[in-house]
Amino acid sequence: xxxxxxxxxxxxxxxxxxxxxxxxxxxxxxxxxxxxxxxxxxxxxxxxxxxxxxxxxxxxxxxxxxxxxxxxxxxxxxxxxxxxxxxxxxxxxxxxxxxxxxxxxxxxxxxxxxxxxxxxxxxxxxxxxxxxxxxxxxxxxxxxxxxxxxxxxxxxxxxxxxxxxxxxxxxxxxxxxxxxxxxxxxxxxxxxxxxxxxxxxxxxxxxxxxxxxxxxxxxxxxxxxxxxxxxxxxxxxxxxxxxxxxxxxxxxxxxxxxxxxxxxxxxxxxxxxxxxxxxxxxxxxxxxxxxxxxxxxxxxxxxxxxxxxxxxxxxxxxxxxxxxxxxxxxxxxxxxxxxxxxxxxxxxxxxxxxxxxxxxxxxxxxxxxxxxxxxxxxxxxxxxxxxxxxxxxxxxxxxxxxxxxxxxxxxxxxxxxxxxxxxxxxxxxxxxxxxxxxxxxxxxxxxxxxxxxxxxxxxxxxxxxxxxxxxxxxxxxxxxxxxxxxxxxxxxxxxxxxxxxxxxxxxxxxxxxxxxxxxxxxxxxxxxxxxxxxxxxxxxxxxxxxxxxxxxxxxxxxxxxxxxxxxxxxxxxxxxxxxxxxxxxxxxxxxxxxxxxxxxxxxxxxxxxxxxxxxxxxxxxxxxxxxxxxxxxxxxxxxxxxxxxxxxxxxxxxxxxxxxxxxxxxxxxxxxxxxxxxxxxxxxxxxxxxxxxxxxxxxxxxxxxxxxxxxxxxxxxxxxxxxxxxxxxxxxxxxxxxxxxxxxxxxxxxxxxxxxxxxxxxxxxxxxxxxxxxxxxxxxxxxxxxxxxxxxxxxxxxxxxxxxxxxxxxxxxxxxxxxxxxxxxxxxxxxxxxxxxxxxxxxxxxxxxxxxxxxxxxxxxxxxxxxxx
Numbered sequence: 001x002x003x004x005x006x007x008x009x010x011x012x013x014x015x016x017x018x019x020x021x022x023x024x025x026x027x028x029x030x031x032x033x034x035x036x037x038x039x040x041x042x043x044x045x046x047x048x049x050x051x052x053x054x055x056x057x058x059x060x061x062x063x064x065x066x067x068x069x070x071x072x073x074x075x076x077x078x079x080x081x082x083x084x085x086x087x088x089x090x091x092x093x094x095x096x097x098x099x100x101x102x103x104x105x106x107x108x109x110x111x112x113x114x115x116x117x118x119x120x121x122x123x124x125x126x127x128x129x130x131x132x133x134x135x136x137x138x139x140x141x142x143x144x145x146x147x148x149x150x151x152x153x154x155x156x157x158x159x160x161x162x163x164x165x166x167x168x169x170x171x172x173x174x175x176x177x178x179x180x181x182x183x184x185x186x187x188x189x190x191x192x193x194x195x196x197x198x199x200x201x202x203x204x205x206x207x208x209x210x211x212x213x214x215x216x217x218x219x220x221x222x223x224x225x226x227x228x229x230x231x232x233x234x235x236x237x238x239x240x241x242x243x244x245x246x247x248x249x250x251x252x253x254x255x256x257x258x259x260x261x262x263x264x265x266x267x268x269x270x271x272x273x274x275x276x277x278x279x280x281x282x283x284x285x286x287x288x289x290x291x292x293x294x295x296x297x298x299x300x301x302x303x304x305x306x307x308x309x310x311x312x313x314x315x316x317x318x319x320x321x322x323x324x325x326x327x328x329x330x331x332x333x334x335x336x337x338x339x340x341x342x343x344x345x346x347x348x349x350x351x352x353x354x355x356x357x358x359x360x361x362x363x364x365x366x367x368x369x370x371x372x373x374x375x376x377x378x379x380x381x382x383x384x385x386x387x388x389x390x391x392x393x394x395x396x397x398x399x400x401x402x403x404x405x406x407x408x409x410x411x412x413x414x415x416x417x418x419x420x421x422x423x424x425x426x427x428x429x430x431x432x433x434x435x436x437x438x439x440x441x442x443x444x445x446x447x448x449x450x451x452x453x454x455x456x457x458x459x460x461x462x463x464x465x466x467x468x469x470x471x472x473x474x475x476x477x478x479x480x481x482x483x484x485x486x487x488x489x490x491x492x493x494x495x496x497x498x499x500x501x502x503x504x505x506x507x508x509x510x511x512x513x514x515x516x517x518x519x520x521x522x523x524x525x526x527x528x529x530x531x532x533x534x535x536x537x538x539x540x541x542x543x544x545x546x547x548x549x550x551x552x553x554x555x556x557x558x559x560x561x562x563x564x565x566x567x568x569x570x571x572x573x574x575x576x577x578x579x580x581x582x583x584x585x586x587x588x589x590x591x592x593x594x595x596x597x598x599x600x601x602x603x604x605x606x607x608x609x610x611x612x613x614x615x616x617x618x619x620x621x622x623x624x625x626x627x628x629x630x631x632x633x634x635x636x637x638x639x640x641x642x643x644x645x646x647x648x649x650x651x652x653x654x655x656x657x658x659x660x661x662x663x664x665x666x667x668x669x670x671x672x673x674x675x676x677x678x679x680x681x682x683x684x685x686x687x688x689x690x691x692x693x694x695x696x697x698x699x700x701x702x703x704x705x706x707x708x709x710x711x712x713x714x715x716x717x718x719x720x721x722x723x724x725x726x727x728x729x730x731x732x733x734x735x736x737x738x739x740x741x742x743x744x745x746x747x748x749x750x751x752x753x754x755x756x757x758x759x760x761x762x763x764x765x766x767x768x769x770x771x772x773x774x775x776x777x778x779x780x781x782x783x784x785x786x787x788x789x790x791x792x793x794x795x796x797x798x799x800x801x802x803x804x805x806x807x808x809x810x811x812x813x814x815x816x817x818x819x820x821x822x823x824x825x826x827x828x829x830x831x832x833x834x835x836x837x838x839x840x841x842x843x844x845x846x847x848x849x850x851x852x853x854x855x856x857x858x859x860x861x862x863x864x865x866x867x868x869x
Contacts, residue, residue, distance in 0.1 A: 052080040054294050057284070063382065064374050066333055067495060078497040082139035083288035086125070086170040087156065089132045090199075090239075092206035093164050094726070094794060095823050100131060102826060107152055114148040125170055127365035133173055135500075140167075162819050163238030168196040169289060171494050171504040174365065175278060175329040176200045178358055178492075178508050183208055183215040185273040186679065190251040190316055192221035193228035195235030197276060202239045211792055212654070212730035217273075218243045218679040224250045226697075233698045240723040242701035243677045247694050248629070251279070252311035254319060255693035257686055270686060273324045275316040279309045281330035281337050285503030288496065299377045302334035306401055309341045310348075317345065317353055318515055325356070326509040331502065333495075335374035336401050338505040339488050342370070344400035345509070346486050352515045356508040357490045366498040370491030370507070373483045376401045385482055403484040625692040630663035632684060632696050637667045640717070644704060647716035647773065649734030661700055674700035675724060703728065707774070714773035720800050722812055725776065730792050735770055735803075738780040739763055745824065747777065747801065748817040752809040770803045777801050777808070779824070797824070 058076065067075045089096050089103075103122070111121040121138070124131040138146065143153045159165040176197050181187065181204040192198045198221040205217045221236065221244065223229050229248050236244055249255065258269035282301035287293050313328050320326050328345070330337050346355060359367075376383040378397050383389055386399040386407055399407050492506040635641075641656055650656070658681060662670045676684065680699060687694045703724030706717055720728060739747070742759040758764035767775075779797040792798075797820065802809045810817065 052287075052291055052294050054297050056299070057294070057297050060299055060377060061333060063377075064335055065371070066493075067497075071497070074497045075495065078500065079287050081288060082141065083169065083286075083502055084500060085136040085138055085140050085143055085167065086173075087134055087136075087160070087165045087167045088128070088173055088200065089134075089165050090163060090203055091130070091132050092203045092209075092239075094797075095164060096132070098823055098826055099159065099164055103134060104131070107155075111149070111152060125173075127362045128173060128177075133170070135170060158815060158819060161238075161815060163240070164819075166196055166199050168200075169286070169502055170499075171285075171501045172196060172331070173200065174362070174492075174494070174504060175276060175327045175506055176204065177362060178327050178506060179274045179276060179325055181205060181217075181274055183217055185217045186271070187217065187219045187274045187276065188254070188272040188316070188319060189219060189221045189276045189278075190254065190312060191223060191278050191280060192246075192276075193223040193225065193232040195221065195232040197278060198232065198236055198244075199239055201276065202236065202241050202244060205243060206239075206241065211794055211796070212727060214242055214677040214727070216677075216679060218245065218677065218683065220245045220247060220272075220683075222247045222249055222251060222254060224248070229697050237723075240701055240726070242675050242727065243680060244699065245680060245683065245694070245696060246698040248626075248697050249695055251277075252308065252315045254315055255690075256319065257683075257690050257693050259686075259689060268686065270319070270683065271321045271324075272319055273321055275320050275324070275326040277313050277316040277326055277328045279312050279328070279330055279341075280305060281309070281332040282334060283331050285331040285333055285496075285505075288502055302332060302336045303376070303378065303397065303401070306336050306340060307398065309337055310344050310400060313341060313345045314348060317349065317509065317511060320509075320511045322511050322513060324511050326511070328507045328509065330505050332505065333493075333503050335371050336376060338493075338507075339370050339372075339374065339484065339491065340401050340403075340405075342488060342491060342507045343403065343405055343484050343486050347400075347405050350516055352511065352513045354510050354512055355487055355490050356510050357487075358492065358508050359490075366494075368493040368495060368498075369489035370493060370505075372488055373403050373481065403482040405484075626695045629695060629697060631665055632699065633662050633665050634658060634684075635660040635662045635667065635670065635673055640667070643716050644718055647735065647771070648720070648728075648732050650728070651731040651733070654728070654731040660703075671706050672702050672721075673704040673718065675703040675727065676700040701727065715771065716773055719774035719802070719811065720776065722800055722816065725798060725800055729776065729796070729798055732776060735773070735775040736778065737763065737766055737770070737775065738778045740780055741824070744777065744779045744797075745821065747799070747808065747810050748812075748821050751817075752807050754807045767803065767808050772803055772805070774811070775801050775803045775808070 053076075062069075062072065089099055093099075108122055114121075122134060122136050125133040125135050136143070138149065143149050143156070156165065156167065160167050173196075179187070179201075181201060183205045185205065187201050187205070189198045189201060198219060201219050205215045205219065209215050219241075221232055223232055223246075226248060229246060233246055236246070247254075256270060282297070282305065283290070284293055284297055284301075309330070313326075316326050316328075328342065332338065342355065346353060376397060378389070378393060383397065383402075385404070386397070386402055389397045399405055490507075492504075492508075494501065494504040494506075496503055636657075641660070644650065645656065659675055659677075661674050661676055661684070662672065663674075664670045676699060683694075684699075687696070701724055702721045704718040705721045707714070707719045739758075740760045740763065743753075743763055746753055746759070755764040755768040758767070777799055778792075781796070799820070800811045802811055812820075
């Protein structure tokens with residue numbers, strides 16, 4: 001440091017006194033510690049596990065009656081045990097039958113033999129179709145630590161990484177099963193991350209497709225958090241689907257994407273046959289998997305998310321086609337997040353939606369009916385009705401949290417006449433004015449505690465003559481215990497001790513008619529103050545079925561909670577706590593939306609609906625609408641497309657035009673080309689027409705990848721990607737050969753083999769006659785000695801390779817090579833494939849020729865940023 005600097009606060013004199021050289025604990029650490037240190041039997045210091053109890057949790061759920069009193073000890077006992085691991089086989093994968101057979105015939109017996117007295121160490125889940133989901137009596141921690149389970153653990157890791165299985169909590173597999181998905185359905189997963197359910201939905205639409213064909217449906221997977229979107233992309237990339245779009249929006253504001261004036265044309269509006277609404281929740285149903293929730297849990301976690309959950313569910317219904325099905329689910333046991341939300345959705349829908357009874361579906365799944373009555377806990381007190389909510393808490397506790405969902409009209413008893421004491425009469429909802437109260441009194445109408453009629457101005461029930469008016473009765477009116485009027489017993493509650501799982505809640509909705517949402521009592525609190533601002537937006541925001549009830553400007557559930565009941569940052573979005581704050585937010589949204597519309601009007605849109613901005617080096621760089629997200633651009637470079645089609649002999653039956661997209665606007669520097677299905681293509685076209693309302697972070701199937709070569713090396717600059725090969729395989733007639741079992745295994749094990757070193761000399765000669773560049777090698781089937789173009793089936797095994805000047809090199813990852821070797825060995829009845837002897841041992845070491853670097857993938861270029869995420 002320079003000589004002119006001031007001395008810091010730490011001076012030499014501070015070190016004169018001899019002190020122990022240890023860190024001081026802060027005050028919080030001295031008083032409490034989430035993981036206190038303990039002394040083990042061997043004298044070493046260790047750490048205690050998380051405490052698996054919470055007094056407030058037990059008091060809350062005992063009072064709510066989640067389970068019967070005689071079951072309580074069993075219920076808590078199971079919650080305090082680690083969650084058994086579970087996984088699902090990808091039913092659309094090429095080897096799913098082989099994997100299921102390996103589990104049934106190999107691992108079931110081997111795990112029972114290695115487990116110490118453990119019965120049914122591994123078994124299929126009885127309620128999941130076709131034995132495709134499996135349950136282990138070991139937790140994930142036990143799988144990692146138990147040496148006797150090492151072989152099975154390695155199997156799980158490898159198959160999960162490749163995409164043949166998905167490790168997923170058992171109860172998390174249930175909601176997609178209740179959607180009744182078909183291959184032609186358009187599906188929206190509103191809160192999709194981390195992506196296990198999305199992967200499951202993709203399996204369902206791809207299950208019955210033939211090799212080289214794509215389903216008519218699609219899945220749009222959405223999540224609000226960018227980082228969670230990246231996790232979602234990584235999870236779903238294992239599926240290799242051309243029918244997937246990943247978006248980044250707040251679920252309650254998901255765009256409707258329809259052209260103005262085209263409501264009668266269904267293809268000009270983005271609606272869905274199925275909607276999965278697995279909303280953010282407090283997550284106390286995952287206590288067995290995440291024991292840290294025991295320490296964090298409080299009632300404010302559920303209360304703070306209620307409004308957001310209602311908004312997301314209503315938005316999902318608005319985007320659902322008439323006749324479609326929506327599943328609402330949470331991994332919470334809290335009725336405020338479950339039955340209360342379902343009741344409010346039915347209340348707002350005004351008969352447009354019905355709650356389905358799904359007791360006949362998945363009959364072997366043990367489930368319990370939903371609750372008809374519950375209470376709300378806030379600030380240490382139980383509330384049975386909205387009338388009991390203190391005035392200062394009405395911005396955090398809403399009528400929709402209670403079974404009736406109604407605002408009780410309370411008229412305070414007074415001693416004088418109405419004229420002198422008019423100001424003491426109060427309508428809690430804010431809808432009934434004092435003037436209307438006065439008029440009713442003059443007309444001889446009595447006032448009694450009653451529910452607000454949602455669609456009429458008259459909010460007070462006519463019951464008794466004027467002489468018994470509540471304004472003149474010196475007695476307080478009390479609310480009875482509330483019971484929901486809706487058939488909530490049709491909901492599905494899964495509790496842990498029934499089938500040794502986590503807890504889950506599921507409700508299945510069926511849309512009967514276009515959504516005509518009526519304003520419920522819980523929405524009236526802020527409605528009057530918001531109307532003026534909302535009207536200003538009528539010309540700037542595209543409207544949909546429920547534009548009157550679902551404010552696309554509301555993006556949070558903010559509640560005022562004390563620190564001891566605060567909603568954690570990761571589970572509860574920020575929100576407004578007062579009318580003034582909400583109005584300010586609305587005004588900002590007005591300005592923002594107007595600016596967006598102005599920019600859209602000024603946009604000099606091309607055929608892709610994006611604006612041109614002058615970029616560096618004199619090129620016209622096309623920018624997407626969304627900052628930080630690469631644009632989606634249709635790849636229409638005819639010269640490149642024709643060279644690809646000619647080089648590989650791709651049949652004209654396989655459509656390339658208008659099905660290839662990139663994330664780079666410069667066609668000369670495109671690294672990866674993605675293939676999209678017809679359904680995804682239609683959504684992209686609609687999105688461009690409406691000004692790119694969808695913020696797309698990922699889409700399609702990577703099918704071609706640029707390979708950097710010398711100018712004279714290959715006539716085609718793009719190679720076929722491993723992900724896109726199964727789709728393209730039936731349509732290729734050039735650059736493709738069938739290899740014997742021995743030669744195919746050689747390639748998988750040694751990665752590079754010279755032409756002269758193949759066991760089949762004829763195959764080596766044919767390989768040397770291929771053009772330089774990418775080629776495809778098939779495993780020759782017994783019944784098919786020679787390749788017949790277009791005659792591949794689901795059992796065909798193929799890999800992408802590179803034909804160099806002197807050799808053939810594999811362009812498949814080490815893990816994929818090992819997986820194929822294992823699958824081939826399993827089919828042949830061998831324990832594990834062993835490396836065969838190469839004819840010329842020298843060639844095993846000398847695997848590199850002058851063009852071996854051609855098969856190594858290039859470094860990421862501009863459009864790799866999105867996929868790398």
